[in-house]
Amino acid sequence: MASSYAVQGARLWRSIEELGAIGADSSGGVTRLSLSAEELEGRAYVAAQMKAAGLEVRCDEAGNLIGRLEGSHPEAAAVITGSHIDTVHAAGRFDGTLGVLGGIEALRAIKEQGIEHERPLEIVCFTDEEGVRFGAGYLGSRAMAGDWRSEWLGLTDENGVTLREAMVHASLPPESAWKAKRPEGSVHAYVELHIEQGRALEHRGEPVGIATAIYGHRWLDVRMLGQADHAGTTPMPLRRDPLLAAAEAMLAVERTALSHGGVATVGKLRVAPGSANAIPGEARFTVDVRHEDGNCLERMTKEIEQQAIAYGNDRKVEVLIRQTDAGEPVLASEKVIHAITEGCRVANIAASPIVCGAGHDAVAISAVAPIGLILVRSKDGISHHSSEWSSPEDCEAGANVLLQTLIILANE
The missing domain is CATH 3.40.630.10 (Zn peptidases)
Known part of the structure; x- marks a missing residue:
């Protein structure tokens, strides 16, 4: 009643x-x-x-x-x-x-x-x-x-x-x-x-x-530091483009979430200097990782960090990752x-x-x-x-x- x-x-x-x-x-x-x-x-x-x-x-x-x-x-x-x-x-x-x-x-x-x-x-x-x-x-x-x-x-x-x-x-x-x-x-x-x-x-x-x-969560701040150069005069093999490394890392974020049954989101992306005719010198993005299981959450986070570093190494780009927040x-x-x-x-x-x-x-x-x-x-x-x-x-x-x-x- x-x-x-x-x-x-x-x-x-x-x-x-x-x-x-x-x-x-x-x-x-x-x-x-x-x-x-x-x-x-x-x-x-x-x-x-x-x-x-x-x-x-x-x-x-x-x-x-x-x-x-x-x-x-x-x-x-x-x-x-x-x-x-x-x-x-x-x-x-x-x-x-x-x-x-x-x-x-x-x-x-x-x-x-x-x-x-x-x-x-x-x-x-x-x-x-x-x-x-x-x-x-x-x-x-x-x-x-x-x-x-x-x-x-x-x-x-x-x-x-x-x-x-x-x-x-x-x-x-x-x-x-x-x-x-x-x-x-x-x-x-x-x-x-x-x-x-x-x-x-x-x-x-x-x-x-x-x-x-x-869900528990991890917030990551990822900075990729390369070499800013002229878009017309720098040959492709000589480039250290952090935005391309970031693009590969961000696609890996999606794959990681799908493989572990959690969710992960790139919510902010900033590119410097941000000119149409310049190769970026820096790409910076955030990752929000979530899962209901603490062990899976930790594995997802480490995998995302490792992949970002690997893609940076492939392109001779320095990768700095900082965890800005976390919750179990x-x-x-x-x-x-x-x-x-x-x-x-x-x-x-x-x-x-x-x-x-x-x-x-x-x-x-x-x-x-x-x-x-x-x-x-x-x-x-x-x-x-x-x-x-x-x-x-x-x-x-x-x-x-x-x-x-x-x-x-x-x-x-």
Whole structure:
């Protein structure tokens, strides 16, 4: 039998549209890079929504924005939900946003409807999940999990602004970010609502999925240094062309992913000097490697690195490879999976298990608490693009599953 408790879908959708207008561009996309003026404006909007929901609002030392709803046992370990509102360039309106606004709406429903719960409930808007601006992701959730690294403060964006400078501009204390760590045993469970960013649920005809695992990842920065020369006067056998070596290495990335059953993507490519009539002197590209099995992930990464070096040697090109970020595959907690499954039953929403191919803040939080993810159907599987879309009905369904799951976990 379905529960009478439910979120207000129209209110949730209105908040998604309102936040989506912050950082919107003429192409229909949204750009809110972490700690940018647009993201800080978005944070102010989120804080206002938390306060309107009747939550106690605070910002921790790493910039994580937290809304708390006390339970009948305020000393008990909290049940946390959350996500992020920072985006990639020209993103959609749902990635991260649904988890933050859906979490606020779920807690608001609990408070408005007087739903009894023993454990405190928290909704967290994490700092810099995407890692686009400074090159390292999950900064806020890593800090909360006790994995803050001071060397991140020296990372720079494309304009030369350091993370330290951006934090100071946002009135955050860079040297104190590590203090955002949660005490051991203070988090009972973490459950994240997020769009799927894939096609599996649409193919199944289901609005919601229950993640059983999350891909691990490795991010590589590959530089190939050759010899810049005149395009007309340099004979082909004498060339040291780093772009050709990079092209061969990038094709090898695809072959490696196919052979190991994972995924790998070259997302950025830069060529210098970038003239039509000059042989490049440098080619630089990124590789995003992902797999649900840690051993396979490591083999894929090493194979990609070895092949890049080999193709560089063939063309007498120097190859420099730097791993800029890494995350191990994460299994969802059986306890949280069970709660989500029961939440689906109570909400009368069909859902089945699914492996999550995208990384989320849940990856970092898994170090300090049992985690689980509720995934919402994405139209055509499109994400990180202005065409990203999840219907109002599916967003509401996901938020209702989250509501029921939080009630279950908060009363354990």
